[in-house]
Amino acid sequence: NAGVMQNPRHLVRRRGQEARLRCSPVKGHSHVYWYRQLPEEGLKFMVYLQKENIIDESGMPKERFSAEFPKEGPSILRIQQVVRGDSAAYFCASSHGAVSAETQYFGPGTRLLVL
């Protein structure tokens, strides 16, 4: 069974550009979470989505960041007008939502570098 897939694995952007990160959850999972990890730090919650709904975005910066999980296709984390402080590893996790609902499985991450 395929686990959580994220692409790209590495992304380089110049300041002011847009970054688009994609996440495909484990097959059958309907809940997706995004976390950010700054160098040598723990993971920080950003947003929790179910299909077509944002459930909790309390950890997401109010400006420039948005997330979606459409009915069809992967979840997308979008960062507009990137700044150097956005450089981090972004991890997506998924859970089933019904069976062992709170158990989250993580993808390999997207490492964003802003020049």
Added chain:
Amino acid sequence: GENVEQHPSTLSVQEGDSAVIKCTYSDSASNYFPWYKQELGKGPQLIIDIRSNVGEKKDQRIAVTLNKTAKHFSLHITETQPEDSAVYFCAASRGAGGTSYGKLTFGQGTILTVHP
């Protein structure tokens, strides 16, 4: 909101020794406590988890204990091997239900080094 403190930040042991990592949490409503192992350049891998209705759980060389009264939980690794070397994170969440559902709050991580 929830706050999770993890200690120690680094831990160095000899192969075959035991390793213990401890975490404390602040939100008494937290009821789900997973542990993740992260190797360099990879995503966190779930290694064991415990729910608040049990005090201890074991899986081969790995065990987790939970003290809800004191709001702390610990990871125990016995007979450590060099391949156990990685960063270990504890986390806490309120589990199913409510607006905080599923949101994991992580500790700061412990760098475990197992020397051959």
